[in-house]
Amino acid sequence: MPREVRPVSAEQLALRDRLIDAGLLVPSTIDGVYGHGETFEAVREALERVISAAAAAGGARRLRFPPVIPVRQLEDTGYLSNMPHLAGTVFAFAGDDGAAAEQAARAAAHADWSEFQSPTELALTPAACYPVYPALARGGPLPAGGAFIDAGGSWVYRHEPSLDPARRQMFHQHELVRAGEPDTVVAWRGEWAQRGITLLGELGLDARLDRANDPFFGRRGRMLAANQRAQDLKLELLVDIAGPEATACASFNHHQGHFADTFGVTMADGSPAHTACLGFGHERIVLALFARHGLDPADWPAAVHARLGTGA
Amino acid sequence: MDTEQIRAKIREVLAAHAKLPVDVRTLADDADLFAAGMTSFSSVNVMLALEDAFDVEFPDDMLNRRVFENVDAITQAVTSIAAPA
16 A cells, blocks of 8 residues: 655665665665664664663663564554554464465465455554553552563564664664652653663763654644643654754653553552653664764774773 | 534533543533543544534644633634534
8 A cells, every 4th residue: 555655865865875885784675674783783782781771770670572462452552543554463364275375376476465364463562661551450559659660672663664764664662661650650751851861972972852742643643742742741852863853762751541541550549550651762872873973883982882881 | 503502512522522530511611621531532532523513624723632621612612613604
C-alpha cells in the first residue's frame, strides 16, 4: 500500500552513506532496517551499560522482554486508534497442502501471497515500556514508594520507512519506567530529564530539552497532540545529528493514569497510580556520537571513552 | 435547535463517550470535565461524537482541550460553527 514517505535531507543521506561505507551500518533492501557493524554495536552496548548502571544506582529493577507483545495488549492501550499508521502485527501461514503450494509458487515469483497469511496473537512491540505495565499489575498493588523498572534496550518497531539514518523501522529503545504516586512520578521525570542532559553532555553532545508530542494519527491525533503539549506530558532531548532539524534522542513521558488504569496498576492503599517512562534511543545517540566525534572511535575524546567505559 | 436543546444533546454525547466516573447530570454547565475524570483520549472521542451528533466539523484550531473542558465551552464551540438555521 502506498504511503507518504518522509522527505530526507542531503545531510542525512550523506551521513547514511558515510556510515555504510565505514561498515558501521549494514543496509538491507528495506529503508530504515539496518544491521550493526562491530564498532557500532560496541558503542551501543557500552551506552546500554551506562544507562542501566545509572538506573541501578537509582534503585531500578531489571526486566527484559522480547520484541513482540500480545495483540490484546496493543488493543487495550488504544494504540490502534492513536497511532494505527505505525503499528506492525505478526501474520503466519494458515492453510492446507494446496494453499502451501500456491503460496510457495507465488512467493517464488514475488507475487502477492498475503491471502494465505492469518493474524497471530502477536504484534511487534511499538514501545519498550509496553510490556512493563501488565508485568507491574501482575505483581499486585505497588509497594509504598512505587516501582522503578529498567526494561533495557529492547528492539521496537515503527512502520515509517525513511532514508534518514536516524529514523529507523526497528531500533533499540532503552526504557526506564516509574510507577507510583502522581507527585513522585512527575518529580522522577524531571530529575531524569536533567540526568539525560548531563549524560549526553558528558558524551560531548549538546542536548536541549523541548516540549513535544507523539506522532498521533489523523484528526483525533491533532487534538491528542495539542492536549499533550498543553499539559507538558512529553519532553524530548534534542541533539543535532544531520540537518536541517535536531533529532530527538530521548523522551520523557508522563502518562498520568493511562497505562495504570488500563492494566490495573494501583497503589498499596488501592488509590490509582500514575506512570512515566523515559526512553533513550540507542541508535540515535550512537549516530550522534559518530556524527559529532568522527567515524573512528579511536579519534574520540578520552573523556567520552571514560564515560562509556570503553577506554584502554 | 435552541441553546437548551444543544446543551441536552451535548450531555447525551458526554454520557455516552466521556467515560466520567460521575453522572454527567450532576455536573454544572461550567464544571471542569477533565477535573471530573474525563481523560484526553475520552475528550477526543467526545469531539468526534459531537461532530456526528451536530453534523459539524471542528476546525483544527479548535482541536484542543480548552474547547471541550465544560458544557458551556462546548456549547459555544458548537454554536459558533453550526450552520445558521
